[in-house]
Amino acid sequence: MNDTATQQSQAPVVRLRNVSKVYDGQHALRDVSLDVQRGEFLTILGPSGCGKTTILRLVAGFENATSGSIAIDGRDVTGLPPERRNVNTVFQSYALFPHMNVFDNVAFGLRMKRRPADEIAREVGETLRLVQLEGFEGRMVGKLSGGQQQRVAIARAIINRPLVLLLDEPLSALDYRLRKQMQLDLKHLQRKLGITFVLVTHDQEEAFSMSDRVIVMNNGVIEQVGTPVSVYEEPCNLYVARFVGEINVIDAEVVEPGDGRARVRAGGLDVFMRTGHAFKAGEKAHLLLRPEDLRVETLKDLAEDPELEDSFARGRSIVGAVEETIYKGATYDVVVRLDAGGAVTATEFFNEDDETVYFRAGDRVAVSWVEGWEVVLPYEQ
Amino acid sequence: MSSDGFFKRAVIIGAVGWMTVFAFVPNILVFLASFGTTSTENFIEPAATLRNYARLMDRTHLDILLGSLRLSGLVTAICLLTAYPFASILARARKPVRNILLLLVVIPFWTNSLVRTYAMTAMLNSSGIVNNVLMSLGLIDAPLAMMYTPGAVVLGLTYTLLPFMILPLYAALERLDRRYLEAARDLGASPWRAFWRVVVPLTMPGIVSGCMLVFLPAIGMFYVSDVLGGAKAMLLGNFIRDQFLTTRDWPLGAAASVTLTALMGLMLLLYWKSAARLGREAS
Structure with a gap:
């Protein structure tokens, strides 16, 4: 050729x-x-x-x-x-x-x-x-x-x-x-x-x-x-x-910018998060989390079960109270009102082993996600 | 019985009664008369003969019939060829322009068509507007003899009947989805081939109804032929009128009238058949 x-x-x-x-x-x-x-x-x-x-x-x-x-x-x-x-x-x-x-x-x-x-x-x-x-x-x-x-x-x-x-x-x-x-x-x-x-x-x-x-x-x-x-x-x-699916948007602030990651304060957390954007220290930002990436556990379960606690968050969980749960068939949505302000929606699968795992309004819970699955974007009006 | 029910019934009976007395009965009388004979005492003598229809088939009468069909066909063709481009422009024009153009189409209906036909003589006669303009422009030396020619009759009929061609064509073209045209072009059709392969077939119902609305009245509009064509009986309508009012041969006039009605009925039947077929295919 x-x-x-x-x-x-x-x-x-x-x-x-x-x-x-x-x-x-x-x-x-x-x-x-x-x-x-x-x-x-x-x-x-x-x-x-x-x-x-x-x-x-x-x-x-x-x-x-x-x-x-x-x-x-x-x-x-x-x-x-x-x-x-x-x-x-x-x-x-x-x-x-x-x-x-x-x-x-x-x-x-x-x-x-x-x-x-x-x-x-x-x-x-x-x-x-x-x-x-x-x-x-x-x-x-x-x-x-x-x-x-x-x-x-x-x-x-x-x-x-x-x-x-x-x-x-x-x-x-x-x-x-x-x-x-x-x-x-x-x-x-x-x-x-x-x-x-x-x-x-x-x-x-x-x-x-x-x-x-x-x-x-x-x-x-x-x-x-x-x-x-x-x-x-x-x-x-x-x-x-927002256009390509459901997403939670949480107000955040960049404490310490870095290369490929930055220390971000959001929802009461203050940890390093992955980001491709260049920030200045003190700059406002958005923390984005997909509902299906979120895990929710009650504070009571976490306190009673050290093994669960160990596998759950490793210090990157946000605390709040369940506002409501919405049945979706194969999954259900849990709306959590955060103590630090704002609300997030988490999509959970039914646990086939345990029929009782279902959240009631008012339950005190912790919300977490796998490290690196978050998205941090520059602040938009 | 409620007053609403009474009103409905009154309207229906009124309409049916009106049609019976003024349309159905006269047509039956004409139909019966076409089998009658005439005598010196009476215009109509009751009989049951087909002689009148046989007389219609003779050379002179057949010539009038065919000539009339030819003339109406020509008028229909001219109307179709001029109305189609106009209706296309109308269908594609922006709303304000479209409304003005539609108004122009409808305005002639505000004046009696006999009056408008007389007005055409002012245009066409030897000292008329057309001749004056052409002569003052130096295009002709002597006035053209336009009045009392078949051409004048064709012009008059075309002028009178053109709106009846434009309106159904406009309705069909306006309904036509532009995307069919785009699809045809997308698939490799030039504008010309897209027109013949897609636009014409899809507006066929409009074309057929326009042609019916022009062709059928054109056969019978005797006053246009009278005013613009002179004494010659060019249309079947003139012939029928002459039999009743001049020659006083009512049975022959009735037979011609029945023949014309049958001819129209036949064409309407063909139209409905083809419309039903097109409708079946389209839906």
Whole structure:
């Protein structure tokens, strides 16, 4: 393989550079730069109106950027109409052609390329097999269930072998169970085809379960880019931390900054904590703890059982009183009002060995977590 | 019985009674008359003959029928070709612009269409506005003979019936989801092919109803042909009117009238069939 070929296969398949989009004086996107790597499953995650769909529409060619540049496969696509871009879209409500049956919908792209009829018939058959819709060729799309329509929409797009498949909240119209199944199916399909997928969603669980990389957006800017694990465990700011799941935020103060860790005072504690941020001594900060990372024990149990005490906290526990417990099925949430002020929520699993372990309002408890699982962020207003 | 129930009943009986007396009975009379004969004493002698229908099939009458269909077809085609782009612009225009354009479409309804047809003579006759403008511009030396030609009738019918084409097309285009168009472009269709493959099929119900609303009235609008086309009976409507008021051959007029009604009924039936099929496919 020569150098240019290697270079091309490693170059990002989609590249946005300083892209802004303004609608009626409102910024939908503000100076967004972003690379989509070849073959990856990238998810753009954010609340409605954050600009995530605008990115898809710009890449697909339905809109033009107000400023900045977009390149697909190394080629600038400014002004190139959608039909001349090697990307395809799965629309939010599928936009299947209601006057055509399943076969004609799926065959549409190949017919536009004027492929011979026998080749089209073969390809449509293969693609429908891939999405498990064999035998549905003659059905009108309006007669299909939501899940089936979804698969026709995917088949209609992937039959064109796009460089990138753009999926705009493709699962939002499906019920919970079907959505779970389709998430798996989509992921498997993506691996099988090796096509780059860019998916837009507001559902963090969906984003995490499918993607290689996640982009968290807010108000037209990218807040954080990373693997699902890094975004969840190392959120770069409060917005990301809160958007990608439940999290407890406790006011803190940095007593002694250090390299990779800092002595932090929070909730009555004064210990060294891990942090990637540079602080000044005396600076205000946030201590972030995920509910599922927290352990709760009653002070009474800890006092009576030295072994439990020993395995529990090693001096990094926060004391408070149980405010309420909320039954969640597989787990339950314990809301603890801290003595030092504020409250935290801890998610606990039922202990199968001991039916009686359940907290009552007013119980005096200690809350702890595994050292290093905390996140310390600079203070935000 | 409650007063509400009485009111409902009164309204229904009133409407049914009105339709029976002024629409159903006259149509039955025309239908019966079409099988009758005429005599010097009476316009109608009761009979049961198909002679009137046979007479309609002769050369001259058939020519009038076909000519009328051709003229109406031409008017329909012109209306469709001009209304479609206009309705597209209308459907895509911003709200204030759209309201103004819709108002312009509706304004002609505020004036009686016979009056508007006479107004067209002021535009078209030899000393009319069009000729005056063209002559003052030096484009022509002598006035064009536009009045009393089939062209004038086509123009008049198009002018009168255009709103009936625009409104259903507008309704269909406005309902059309833009995402179908985007999906087509996304899948590699040029704007032109996306139009033919997606927009036209999806607005077909609007196209068909617009065509029905133009074609059917155009066959019968005898006063447009009278005012702008002169004495020649260009439309089936003129022919029917002449049989009743001029030639006094009521049975023949009745037969032509029944034929026209049957023709319209047949086309409506075809429309409903195709609409039902499209509806089945779309839902």
